[in-house]
Amino acid sequence: MRLIVDVKVSDLARAVAFYTDVLGLTCRVQEAEWAGITVGNAEIHLYLDGGVTSGVEWYVNDLDAEVARVQARGVEFISGMDKPSAVSYEGGITTFPWGRLAYFKDSEGNELGLVQDF
Numbered sequence: 001m002r003l004i005v006d007v008k009v010s011d012l013a014r015a016v017a018f019y020t021d022v023l024g025l026t027c028r029v030q031e032a033e034w035a036g037i038t039v040g041n042a043e044i045h046l047y048l049d050g051g052v053t054s055g056v057e058w059y060v061n062d063l064d065a066e067v068a069r070v071q072a073r074g075v076e077f078i079s080g081m082d083k084p085s086a087v088s089y090e091g092g093i094t095t096f097p098w099g100r101l102a103y104f105k106d107s108e109g110n111e112l113g114l115v116q117d118f
Helices: 012-022 063-071
Strands: 004-008 026-030 034-039 042-047 054-059 088-090 093-096 099-105 111-117
Touching: 012 026, 012 034, 012 042, 063 093, 063 099, 063 111
Parallel strands: 004 042, 054 111
Antiparallel strands: 026 034, 034 042, 088 093, 093 099, 099 111
16 A cells, blocks of 8 residues: 545646755656655645645654755745644744644645654
């Protein structure tokens, strides 16, 4: 089995550029209405006609380094203090009792996150 997460986009070319150029992922296939972005053993399918707009997150080993890497590519991080059990927000990272999460939006306004557990 292979996990696929469908993400809604309004501009497919712009979204593919964000996921490849900014996040550094690989586009496996791009058609007129969708694209498949490889993420390890899973894929994100960018769809013009459906999919989620939040809740896509990546586990990372070094959250501070990943935040710095994508900030250098123009990503702006947003507070997650509106999330249940959020403790604090500093330097683009929201701290929870279980770990830290850096929320940001993709080129289409979808909320994504980078996660590091304690």
